[in-house]
Amino acid sequence: xxxxxxxxINVTVNGRPxxxxxxxxxxxxxxxRHEIGLTGTHVGCENGVCGACTVLLDxxxxxxxxxxxxxxxxxxxxxxxxxxxxxxLSPLQRAFWEMHGLQxxxxxxxxxxxxxxxxxxxxxxxxxxxxxxxxxxxxxxTGYEDIVNSVERAVELMHAEQRR
Amino acid sequence: MAEAGKILSPPAGRQKERPDQRLNVIGTRMLRKEDPxxxxxxxxxxxxxxxxxxxxxxxxxxxxxxxxxxxIDAGAARALPGVVCVIxxxxxxxxxxxxxxFANPSVEQRCLALGKVRHFGEPVALIVADSRxxxxxxxxxxxxxxxxxxxxxxxxxxINSRGDAVLHPERGPDNVAEHRNYTFGPVEQEFxxxxxxxxxxxxWSRSGGQPLETAGAVASxxxxxxxxxxxxxxxxxxxxxxxxxxxxxxxxxxxNIVPADAGGSFGSKLFLHxxxxxxxxxxxxxxxxxxxxxxxxDNITASDNHGSDRTYDxxxxxxxxxxxxxxxxxxxxxYGAYFQYGLGTxxxxxxxxxxxxxxxxxxxxxxxxFTNKCQQGACRGFGSEVTNFMIERIVDAAVDELKLxxxxxxxxxxxxxxxxxxxxxxxxxxxxxxxxxxxxxxxxMLGYQDWRDKQxxxxxxGRYFGIGVASCQExxxxxxxxxxxxxxxxxxxxxxxPESASVKIDPTGKAVISLHAPCWGNSPETVAAMVLAEQLxxxxxxxxxxxxxxxxxxxxxxxxxxRYTVMIAGAVTGAAAIIKEKLTRIAGHMLEAASHxxxxxxxxxxxxxxxGLEVSIAEIAMQAHFFRLSLPDxxxxxxxxxxxxTYDHPLATLPKGEGDFGIFYPIMGHMCxxxxxxVDAETGQVSFLDYVAVHDCGTMINxxxxxxxxxxxxxxxxxxxxxxxxxYDSNGQPLNTSFTDYLLPRVGNVPPxxxxxxxxxxxxxxxxxxxxxxxGGRMVAPPAVISAIEDALRPLGVRIDTVPVTPSRLRALxxxxxxxxxx
Numbered sequence: 001x002x003x004x005x006x007x008x009i010n011v012t013v014n015g016r017p018x019x020x021x022x023x024x025x026x027x028x029x030x031x032x033r034h035e036i037g038l039t040g041t042h043v044g045c046e047n048g049v050c051g052a053c054t055v056l057l058d059x060x061x062x063x064x065x066x067x068x069x070x071x072x073x074x075x076x077x078x079x080x081x082x083x084x085x086x087x088x089l090s091p092l093q094r095a096f097w098e099m100h101g102l103q104x105x106x107x108x109x110x111x112x113x114x115x116x117x118x119x120x121x122x123x124x125x126x127x128x129x130x131x132x133x134x135x136x137x138x139x140x141x142t143g144y145e146d147i148v149n150s151v152e153r154a155v156e157l158m159h160a161e162q163r164r
Numbered sequence: 165m166a167e168a169g170k171i172l173s174p175p176a177g178r179q180k181e182r183p184d185q186r187l188n189v190i191g192t193r194m195l196r197k198e199d200p201x202x203x204x205x206x207x208x209x210x211x212x213x214x215x216x217x218x219x220x221x222x223x224x225x226x227x228x229x230x231x232x233x234x235x236i237d238a239g240a241a242r243a244l245p246g247v248v249c250v251i252x253x254x255x256x257x258x259x260x261x262x263x264x265x266f267a268n269p270s271v272e273q274r275c276l277a278l279g280k281v282r283h284f285g286e287p288v289a290l291i292v293a294d295s296r297x298x299x300x301x302x303x304x305x306x307x308x309x310x311x312x313x314x315x316x317x318x319x320x321x322x323i324n325s326r327g328d329a330v331l332h333p334e335r336g337p338d339n340v341a342e343h344r345n346y347t348f349g350p351v352e353q354e355f356x357x358x359x360x361x362x363x364x365x366x367x368w369s370r371s372g373g374q375p376l377e378t379a380g381a382v383a384s385x386x387x388x389x390x391x392x393x394x395x396x397x398x399x400x401x402x403x404x405x406x407x408x409x410x411x412x413x414x415x416x417x418x419x420n421i422v423p424a425d426a427g428g429s430f431g432s433k434l435f436l437h438x439x440x441x442x443x444x445x446x447x448x449x450x451x452x453x454x455x456x457x458x459x460x461x462d463n464i465t466a467s468d469n470h471g472s473d474r475t476y477d478x479x480x481x482x483x484x485x486x487x488x489x490x491x492x493x494x495x496x497x498x499y500g501a502y503f504q505y506g507l508g509t510x511x512x513x514x515x516x517x518x519x520x521x522x523x524x525x526x527x528x529x530x531x532x533x534f535t536n537k538c539q540q541g542a543c544r545g546f547g548s549e550v551t552n553f554m555i556e557r558i559v560d561a562a563v564d565e566l567k568l569x570x571x572x573x574x575x576x577x578x579x580x581x582x583x584x585x586x587x588x589x590x591x592x593x594x595x596x597x598x599x600x601x602x603x604x605x606x607x608x609m610l611g612y613q614d615w616r617d618k619q620x621x622x623x624x625x626g627r628y629f630g631i632g633v634a635s636c637q638e639x640x641x642x643x644x645x646x647x648x649x650x651x652x653x654x655x656x657x658x659x660x661x662p663e664s665a666s667v668k669i670d671p672t673g674k675a676v677i678s679l680h681a682p683c684w685g686n687s688p689e690t691v692a693a694m695v696l697a698e699q700l701x702x703x704x705x706x707x708x709x710x711x712x713x714x715x716x717x718x719x720x721x722x723x724x725x726x727r728y729t730v731m732i733a734g735a736v737t738g739a740a741a742i743i744k745e746k747l748t749r750i751a752g753h754m755l756e757a758a759s760h761x762x763x764x765x766x767x768x769x770x771x772x773x774x775x776g777l778e779v780s781i782a783e784i785a786m787q788a789h790f791f792r793l794s795l796p797d798x799x800x801x802x803x804x805x806x807x808x809x810t811y812d813h814p815l816a817t818l819p820k821g822e823g824d825f826g827i828f829y830p831i832m833g834h835m836c837x838x839x840x841x842x843v844d845a846e847t848g849q850v851s852f853l854d855y856v857a858v859h860d861c862g863t864m865i866n867x868x869x870x871x872x873x874x875x876x877x878x879x880x881x882x883x884x885x886x887x888x889x890x891x892y893d894s895n896g897q898p899l900n901t902s903f904t905d906y907l908l909p910r911v912g913n914v915p916p917x918x919x920x921x922x923x924x925x926x927x928x929x930x931x932x933x934x935x936x937x938x939x940g941g942r943m944v945a946p947p948a949v950i951s952a953i954e955d956a957l958r959p960l961g962v963r964i965d966t967v968p969v970t971p972s973r974l975r976a977l978x979x980x981x982x983x984x985x986x987x
Contacts, residue, residue, distance in 0.1 A: 023297070025297065026297075033211070033212075034214070038205070039205065039206075039209075039211070039212040040204065040205015040206065041205070042209070042211075042376070042377070042427065043211065044376040044377070044460075044903075045376075045460050045902060045903040046459055046460050046902075047460070047902050047903070047904060049902065049903035049904055050376055050903055050908075052376050079205070080204065080205035081204070081205050083203075083204070084203075084204065085204060086200045086201065086203075086204055086206070089200065089203060089204070093203040093204065096199070096203055097195055097196070097199045097200065097203060098195060100196070100868050100869065100871070100872050102199060102202055102203070103428075103685045103686070103687075103872055103876060104202075104375070104376075104377075104425075104426065104427050104428040104429075104684065104685025105198070105199070105201075105202025105203075105207050105425070105427070105685070106207075106209065106375070106376045106377045106427030106428055106685075107376050108202050108203060109205045112203070127916070131911050131912070131916070134911045135910050135911050135912045138376065138903070138908050138910060139376075140374065140375055140376050140428050140430070140876075140880070140908060141428055141685050141872075141876045142872060142875060142876050142879075143875035143876045143877075143878055143879030143880075143909075143914055143918065143941075144875075144879065144910075144911040144914055145875050145914075145915075145916070145917060145918060146871075146872060146875065147911075148911070148916075
């Protein structure tokens with residue numbers, strides 16, 4: 001990239017430290033997707049409305065499309081890639097699969113990170129609590145009900161896992 | 165002229181797999197094969213594609229709705245470090261032909277505006293740079309000298325536009341793209357004989373699919389071979405992909421189109437000609453791979469895929485016993501600046517233009533007009549969702565004016581279950597249905613009478629509860645005749661709309677199915693795997709799916725028009741039949757048994773009545789691939805185990821003339837929705853107290869994904885009814901170009917629960933009796949929700965003729981009613 005003086009930033013992405021030189025105007029979405037190569041974080045509306053770009057920044061759900069990479073300097077970023085793997089899905093991912101909480105899959109990483117934040121704050125959210133938090137993000141495919149069901153199912157799976 | 169009614173000698177079908185057989189996989193709630201990769205963030209969406217040395221493109225958008233381009237100075241942009249090249253419309257015109265257009269006569273649209281811009285957001289120049297950031301910086305440095313022209317924003321004014329306000333003067337002296345009159349059945353006589361005529365003016369505003377992922381393409385150009393490779397998140401590449409090559413002025417075998425996962429479409433990525441051509445143009449000019457992806461403003465203002473934008477004047481004729489006899493309407497449809505699919509969205513509506521009712525005659529006067537807005541394309545329902553709205557609104561109007569019961573009136577007018585296959589006045593055929601059954605089921609599930617009682621109780625407390633009813637059709641499986649049957653002269657009068665599947669079983673017995681159309685967020689992998697698993701008694705986990713590019717693709721029309729599940733089921737069934745024949749032949753040889761004594765069971769081929777006397781598909785596959793000399797010396801028995809099958813439309817006929825379009829959309833699904841809403845008369849806010857959705861899509865391959873479509877489509881229909889509208893001012897300037905003010909439904913806007921009922925009326929024409937289900941929710945929710953709101957506000961006498969009915973619009977209607985003004 002050219003045109004602006006680059007700035008060095010140090011961030012932790014999914015537990016791994018990265019040192020990079022970036023333009024001050026580089027968006028966190030582009031940083032995560034194209035500099036670090038983690039393409040699970042998606043870009044939907046580009047102005048903070050839809051939440052497809054949601055990542056956790058120091059544990060807080062954050063619109064990466066409205067955040068500059070330099071704002072993440074010295075901070076901890078968690079993306080969808082920090083959850084499970086295809087053959088070892090996390091309870092939340094597993095629940096979305098079981099309850100048909102996704103169709104095209106584009107909003108899904110943002111939804112998963114938003115709900116990760118919720119479930120850390122409140123491991124036993126009721127339906128209204130789930131819906132209230134879910135209102136932050138947009139899904140164009142599912143009509144949301146199956147996402148709410150997925151989060152309820154995730155709570156069950158997480159507690160079953162803890163009991164083991 | 166087509167006479168409405170039961171067809172006494174129905175066309176013979178080609179159904180091989182009967183719906184009434186015992187099935188093991190089809191009909192189960194199998195978890196989707198598509199999901200794991202999406203859940204871990206490993207989908208392959210268009211922006212996930214990175215090629216070595218890739219450059220990035222942005223377009224310079226027109227700030228004017230209508231203007232002449234006098235000159236473009238791109239010097240400063242070209243001089244900016246990091247800029248690879250800048251291409252103007254005039255330069256692009258040297259190297260490209262107009263974009264594909266399926267209207268006849270066609271309307272010229274260029275990938276970059278040439279001479280004139282016709283809507284805000286239209287690309288004027290393409291900038292290719294080392295990064296998207298630099299490309300956008302450079303766009304700001306381009307100086308364009310525009311001479312503004314009168315902009316047309318109002319569809320009624322467009323009819324009378326003259327002079328410089330005419331968008332395409334080569335087509336005529338006004339902005340009327342088409343003006344057609346159609347008469348199906350004895351319309352005049354029925355109106356003359358009518359005991360009652362009910363009239364309404366209805367307004368369906370412009371909205372769109374607005375998937376969360378915009379449209380985009382990544383193209384590369386190999387100078388050595390002269391070949392383009394274009395990755396794109398669109399569809400129809402294995403159908404009309406060659407028209408992209410035509411636009412690039414190269415032979416079609418010099419373009420390979422590769423599908424990406426699409427982050428939703430809802431019709432809007434049906435055929436992405438513009439982004440494909442722009443990326444390829446940039447790649448050829450720069451000598452580097454080029455990524456061009458619309459940003460959200462591009463997508464809202466220039467996606468080429470806005471939905472219908474119609475004003476109806478509609479009349480319904482009824483006889484003295486309140487039977488609907490004829491429907492007559494004049495509709496003006498604002499197509500925007502171009503006309504890529506001609507009147508296609510009205511032809512689509514003619515497939516079900518009487519809804520589920522025994523209306524005998526239909527008259528339609530259609531004005532399609534040009535305005536300075538983004539052009540129409542496809543949006544979940546392809547125009548038939550508006551037809552449904554028109555029918556159900558005029559039905560509700562009749563119920564209201566004649567003081568009838570909405571349930572009984574529908575029952576009395578339905579086509580009855582014993583009347584199928586049924587021909588409607590336009591010539592299309594409804595293959596099967598049970599409309600009274602759906603209405604009864606919805607009424608029962610809702611507890612209709614209980615809600616009526618609650619409504620009464622609420623009214624005494626000054627609260628406004630309303631119960632809505634809508635009974636609508638979901639046309640499924642288009643025939644290609646719908647693309648041209650409304651053209652003034654047909655043009656390229658194609659009649660094929662096939663879908664293919666290729667199945668390969670490897671030496672270890674695992675299967676790969678190649679599909680020839682993309683993953684759009686529907687469940688093609690799940691459906692294909694389930695059908696093959698059913699056919700071969702395989703474990704679906706042993707089946708994987710790939711998507712063919714155009715170099716390797718077979719005919720595939722792709723998702724759209726509630727067709728894909730029907731067509732994949734047909735194609736996989738056909739390919740499986742060839743594979744089964746070969747498996748049986750080799751197994752017979754291995755087991756020394758006659759083919760007719762063999763059966764498929766649990767992934768094996770065995771002798772009927774002889775448990776244990778069997779060979780597995782894996783064992784047979786190993787023989788087929790590697791042990792030719794162990795098999796019979798028959799030249800028709802070749803090595804390997806693979807088959808491809810192209811499934812054609814299961815039931816279609818040619819148009820017979822203007823009054824009879826023949827059978828072109830016969831696989832007819834049906835929905836009955838009953839929402840219960842509360843309206844806050846002070847704020848105009850609508851909230852859902854209950855919602856029942858009964859859906860009949862025949863045999864369900866996977867009830868879980870059908871439910872997903874019903875819920876998702878319903879949410880989108882609620883958006884259409886209450887929130888979504890692309891608004892333009894009188895100068896053609898868009899007023900909402902982001903999701904901040906183009907409102908998509910959020911969880912708080914939709915019912916907490918949509919209670920779904922399934923009625924199963926299998927198609928007699930498709931494999932297993934499957935019908936389409938992808939569009940139904942959006943095709944019925946708008947009239948159902950509006951019906952509920954009107955019912956809630958009946959004590960105030962509020963009538964709703966316009967969608968979306970936003971809180972402010974609803975407040976205005978309530979205020980008018982309360983102050984005695986209005987209508």
